[in-house]
Amino acid sequence: MIEIQNLTKHYGPIKAVNNLNFTVEKGEILGFLGPNGAGKTTTMNMITGYLPSTSGTVKVCGYDIGEQPAEVKKHIGYLPEIPPVYTDMTVKEYLNFVSDLKKVARSKRASQISDIMETIQISHVQNRLVGNLSKGYRQRVGLAQALVGNPEVLILDEPTVGLDPNQIIEIRKLIKGLGKEHTIIFSSHILQEISAVCERVVIINKGEIVAIDTPDNLSRNLGNVTRFLIKIEGPQDDVTNVLGKIKGVLNIECNSKSQENVFKYTIDSEKDVDVRRPIFFKMAELGYPILELQALGMNLEEIFRKLTTKEGESVELQDEEKNAKIQDKQEDVELQKEKEEVE
Amino acid sequence: MLAIYKKELRSYFYSPLAYILIGIYILMFSLFFRGVFSTGRPFMYGAYLYQYSFLLAFILPILTMRTFAEERKNGTDILLMTSPVSVGGIVLGKYFASLTVFLVMTVVTFIYPILISVYGNLNVMPMISCYIGYVLIGAFFVAFGVFTSSLTKSQVISAVTGIGTLILVWFVNQYSYLFKGHLLAFANWISFFFRFREFVQGLFSSRDLVFFFSLTGLFLLLTMIVIEKRRWSQG
Numbered sequence: 001m002i003e004i005q006n007l008t009k010h011y012g013p014i015k016a017v018n019n020l021n022f023t024v025e026k027g028e029i030l031g032f033l034g035p036n037g038a039g040k041t042t043t044m045n046m047i048t049g050y051l052p053s054t055s056g057t058v059k060v061c062g063y064d065i066g067e068q069p070a071e072v073k074k075h076i077g078y079l080p081e082i083p084p085v086y087t088d089m090t091v092k093e094y095l096n097f098v099s100d101l102k103k104v105a106r107s108k109r110a111s112q113i114s115d116i117m118e119t120i121q122i123s124h125v126q127n128r129l130v131g132n133l134s135k136g137y138r139q140r141v142g143l144a145q146a147l148v149g150n151p152e153v154l155i156l157d158e159p160t161v162g163l164d165p166n167q168i169i170e171i172r173k174l175i176k177g178l179g180k181e182h183t184i185i186f187s188s189h190i191l192q193e194i195s196a197v198c199e200r201v202v203i204i205n206k207g208e209i210v211a212i213d214t215p216d217n218l219s220r221n222l223g224n225v226t227r228f229l230i231k232i233e234g235p236q237d238d239v240t241n242v243l244g245k246i247k248g249v250l251n252i253e254c255n256s257k258s259q260e261n262v263f264k265y266t267i268d269s270e271k272d273v274d275v276r277r278p279i280f281f282k283m284a285e286l287g288y289p290i291l292e293l294q295a296l297g298m299n300l301e302e303i304f305r306k307l308t309t310k311e312g313e314s315v316e317l318q319d320e321e322k323n324a325k326i327q328d329k330q331e332d333v334e335l336q337k338e339k340e341e342v343e
Numbered sequence: 344m345l346a347i348y349k350k351e352l353r354s355y356f357y358s359p360l361a362y363i364l365i366g367i368y369i370l371m372f373s374l375f376f377r378g379v380f381s382t383g384r385p386f387m388y389g390a391y392l393y394q395y396s397f398l399l400a401f402i403l404p405i406l407t408m409r410t411f412a413e414e415r416k417n418g419t420d421i422l423l424m425t426s427p428v429s430v431g432g433i434v435l436g437k438y439f440a441s442l443t444v445f446l447v448m449t450v451v452t453f454i455y456p457i458l459i460s461v462y463g464n465l466n467v468m469p470m471i472s473c474y475i476g477y478v479l480i481g482a483f484f485v486a487f488g489v490f491t492s493s494l495t496k497s498q499v500i501s502a503v504t505g506i507g508t509l510i511l512v513w514f515v516n517q518y519s520y521l522f523k524g525h526l527l528a529f530a531n532w533i534s535f536f537f538r539f540r541e542f543v544q545g546l547f548s549s550r551d552l553v554f555f556f557s558l559t560g561l562f563l564l565l566t567m568i569v570i571e572k573r574r575w576s577q578g
Contacts, residue, residue: 045421048425049424049425050421050424050425050574051574052574052575070427070429071427073425073426073427074427076425078421078422078425080418080421080422082417082418084417084418084419084420084421084422085419086350086354086417086419087417088354088357088358089354093353097346097349097350098422098426100345100346100349100350101346101347101422101423101426101427101428102426102427103427145422
């Protein structure tokens with residue numbers, strides 16, 4: 001659907017984007033992750049044909065942006081960082097203008113616009129001036145604009161910036177829903193967002209791709225250790241002692257007491273050794289029931305930091321140890337949030 | 344192009360700008376007209392049109408100052424540039440919308456020749472000739488204003504640059520004594536004042552038509568080049 005080959009953009013001596021290569025399949029939601037100034041917006045501007053590239057090609061639906069820009073533009077809906085709305089128009093007038101601009105057939109126009117307003121939930125403000133709407137609503141109007149003409153590809157540049165937490169969750173849900181019918185590239189520097197919405201992630205830093213994979217694979221492959229969270233009913237000292245003797249276990253930390261005689265442990269094990277079975281049998285033998293066992297991947301935050309900073313691994317590991325408890329708590333909170341979102 | 348034309352025209356007439364500019368122009372035009380009229384001496388309407396058309400050099404750059412500067416400032420140019428519309432289409436859409444407002448302004452001034460023909464004698468042919476010159480000059484000023492608007496994000500800078508340049512060129516005959524040789528020839532060639540005089544005398548030739556058409560076309564083309572160029576160089 002979208003093929004990007006050797007895409008490069010120089011601003012004078014500065015390489016804003018250097019030799020990007022990736023493809024996005026039909027119906028995929030691709031996360032585009034990177035720190036501020038990594039080249040996300042520049043790349044998106046090149047995909048949509050707003051900026052020409054210094055070298056390299058972008059193909060959307062088989063059309064080359066350099067050779068057939070009009071064809072490519074017909075297939076793309078773009079929400080830039082700042083929503084391109086005219087403050088002197090009402091929402092409906094604005095969407096009508098965009099339909100006109102994108103050459104939507106006159107007969108389909110009215111029904112399409114009302115459908116979009118329904119999906120984005122802006123029907124109730126359709127007769128208000130865009131200039132009088134709040135930032136969140138303007139962002140939604142911008143998103144509505146990208147949907148006009150029902151393009152196959154949606155390019156969304158940080159669509160949740162500046163929104164309040166409720167709006168962020170709403171917009172994420174919306175994007176996830178849109179992903180069923182559209183191919184989406186979605187940029188953000190917020191990590192939870194990417195892992196909540198995207199099936200695949202491209203991480204870029206200083207204009208270059210540092211990783212492309214699914215969030216799960218990234219967390220699995222990039223860690224040096226496999227980490228588990230385990231909840232066992234039994235005396236703490238005894239359990240720690242026994243766990244420490246199991247082959248492959250590198251480190252055990254007792255995090256908290258969750259009930260009387262029930263403790264939570266974080267276990268790091270060697271990457272290639274599966275310690276779950278031995279732990280199970282050992283605990284069964286001793287009569288200490290395992291109440292919970294969970295594999296903890298390295299979260300995106302850690303991966304991101306690892307990939308986009310030059311800090312050595314040792315520093316990273318120290319940090320990890322220090323932050324282990326805090327992170328566990330954060331993960332719990334995130335899990336809860338996700339559960340709430342699903343509900 | 345049509346989509347942009349309609350949107351621009353709409354935003355002119357939904358905002359007070361078009362009304363204020365048309366109002367002020369007609370007010371000034373009328374006051375000056377009354378001044379000439381009340382002397383009681385016979386005069387040519389065409390000559391009057393000719394004398395006061397420099398007002399356009401103030402009004403039209405203000406009319407066109409927002410065309411591109413505002414889009415860039417609000418980041419809405421990105422919408423236009425990523426839509427299946429060519430840069431040429433965008434520039435022409437905006438140009439024709441501004442031109443339409445100018446033509447509305449012109450049509451309102453028709454009230455004076457009508458009054459003259461009711462209460463006195465109007466020389467129709469020279470008047471038509473003068474209106475042709477007047478519209479050609481206006482069409483060029485609009486193109487120039489659109490061009491200055493494409494150069495900057497600031498509407499004020501766009502208007503000031505436009506007005507300043509047009510006034511300088513309008514009165515080039517006043518200070519052409521500063522020039523010699525080729526420069527003087529160029530000053531006389533570029534002088535709208537001299538050009539327009541041909542229309543007043545009913546002596547205009549295809550040369551004058553070509554002059555205005557090509558100057559208008561040139562600045563519309565330059566506008567397109569400026570916009571394209573910026574795409575390639577901006578950071």
